[in-house]
Amino acid sequence: MSTFQAPKGTYDLTPPRSATFLAVREAISAPLRDSGYGYIETPGFENVELFARGVGESTDIVTKEMYTLTTKGGDQLALRPEGTASVLRAALEANLHKAGNLPVKLWYSGSYYRYERPQAGRYRHFSQVGAEAIGTEDPALDAELIILADQAYRSLGLRQFRILLNSLGDKECRPVYREALQSFLRDLDLDEETRRRIEINPLRVLDDKRADVQKQLTDAPKLRDYLCDACKAYHEEVRALLTAAGVAFEDDEKLVRGLDYYTRTTFEFVHDGLGSQSAVGGGGRYDGLSEMIGGPELPSVGWALGVDRTVLALEAEGVELDLPATTSVYAVPLGEEARRVLFGVVTELRRAGIAADFAFGGRGLKGAMKSANRSGARYTLVAGERDFAEGVVQLKDMESGEQSAVPLAEAAAELAKRLG
Numbered sequence: 001m002s003t004f005q006a007p008k009g010t011y012d013l014t015p016p017r018s019a020t021f022l023a024v025r026e027a028i029s030a031p032l033r034d035s036g037y038g039y040i041e042t043p044g045f046e047n048v049e050l051f052a053r054g055v056g057e058s059t060d061i062v063t064k065e066m067y068t069l070t071t072k073g074g075d076q077l078a079l080r081p082e083g084t085a086s087v088l089r090a091a092l093e094a095n096l097h098k099a100g101n102l103p104v105k106l107w108y109s110g111s112y113y114r115y116e117r118p119q120a121g122r123y124r125h126f127s128q129v130g131a132e133a134i135g136t137e138d139p140a141l142d143a144e145l146i147i148l149a150d151q152a153y154r155s156l157g158l159r160q161f162r163i164l165l166n167s168l169g170d171k172e173c174r175p176v177y178r179e180a181l182q183s184f185l186r187d188l189d190l191d192e193e194t195r196r197r198i199e200i201n202p203l204r205v206l207d208d209k210r211a212d213v214q215k216q217l218t219d220a221p222k223l224r225d226y227l228c229d230a231c232k233a234y235h236e237e238v239r240a241l242l243t244a245a246g247v248a249f250e251d252d253e254k255l256v257r258g259l260d261y262y263t264r265t266t267f268e269f270v271h272d273g274l275g276s277q278s279a280v281g282g283g284g285r286y287d288g289l290s291e292m293i294g295g296p297e298l299p300s301v302g303w304a305l306g307v308d309r310t311v312l313a314l315e316a317e318g319v320e321l322d323l324p325a326t327t328s329v330y331a332v333p334l335g336e337e338a339r340r341v342l343f344g345v346v347t348e349l350r351r352a353g354i355a356a357d358f359a360f361g362g363r364g365l366k367g368a369m370k371s372a373n374r375s376g377a378r379y380t381l382v383a384g385e386r387d388f389a390e391g392v393v394q395l396k397d398m399e400s401g402e403q404s405a406v407p408l409a410e411a412a413a414e415l416a417k418r419l420g
Contacts, residue, residue: 028310032107035144040107041110047078054088054261065081081114083112083130104135108130112128131145131148156310158310162248162272163250164267166251168223181206184221185198264284273317274309280313329415332372338388339362354415379419
């Protein structure tokens with residue numbers, strides 16, 4: 001064992017499991033790429049102030065979970081705890097919203113960092129694929145993103161997930177509700193930190209998972225009773241579009257999500273096979289975030305889906321992805337001349353787009369064939385001096401066990417034909 005280990009709460013992705021993570025990333029991003037979303041990549045760290053303003057100073061993410069550092073020049077930076085604020089910052093900096101084609105549709109994939117108590121499904125470093133549609137207020141856009149996430153999960157074979165849906169109102173109706181909620185919460189038996197949260201962002205108290213707090217929230221005022229007519233109509237349109245698309249959802253009036261920037265539509269994908277960490281992804285509309293971080297008014301909506309959580313959900317359902325073998329052809333040379341010639345054939349196969357590997361290290365036939373088996377290759381090419389004297393190589397079908405001599409000059413073409 002090496003002296004060093006991965007930091008607590010993190011993980012390394014190694015083959016063969018890493019192939020599943022790649023397939024999940026691919027499946028989540030595929031519907032986005034087919035729907036006009038362009039790829040964006042942002043730095044792994046940003047100015048602390050971006051998250052303090054965007055995510056919210058009262059959130060656990062900012063107060064307890066951010067990894068922060070001070071540079072030699074005195075700048076306060078934070079490892080990114082989520083993707084939306086960074087993507088919006090980058091879009092504003094690049095003036096993408098001024099290109100005249102709104103909404104600006106972007107997708108991203110990467111690692112995020114939060115200092116949390118490590119447990120199954122909750123890590124200090126985690127992977128997400130996310131999507132943001134910036135600059136347009138349209139219930140069809142909210143519905144589109146939910147439908148694309150649903151499509152991604154179903155393409156992976158997931159079935160036991162649920163979509164929770166709510167509306168958080170807007171700057172017109174939310175302040176009225178906020179006041180009513182604060183009045184109710186101030187009379188409850190709550191600890192000092194929760195009382196502080198009541199004054200900064202009372203909606204977050206509804207998100208408190210502690211049983212003794214939840215018990216006291218039974219008669220809390222309901223946000224739906226305070227929604228203005230515009231927010232009600234907007235939410236009904238989102239619901240109607242999802243229903244028309246055949247996407248099932250559950251109304252959850254307690255769904256708040258842990259970030260301060262959400263307005264109107266908010267949603268979460270949950271999987272009941274994951275225990276307490278049941279959320280596999282979520283998102284919502286964040287019409288005021290651009291202004292919070294110093295930009296113009298740009299109503300926007302987005303989501304992030306956890307790659308790690310999605311893999312756990314697949315395992316919970318017993319879904320095995322149909323992953324292609326990493327190697328289709330494995331070349332086994334017997335002798336020095338065979339090494340040189342077969343290495344040339346392998347290079348030719350790769351240039352033709354065929355996944356090929358080679359028995360490196362000059363091992364004997366037995367050891368090399370074991371490696372060929374482990375590689376998952378469908379065919380092996382075996383050749384020694386006698387074969388080259390006859391101008392052929394031995395082509396073995398690893399499934400049927402059949403072996404036949406093929407002219408050396410035609411080996412690549414024959415394999416291309418057999419592999420389709």
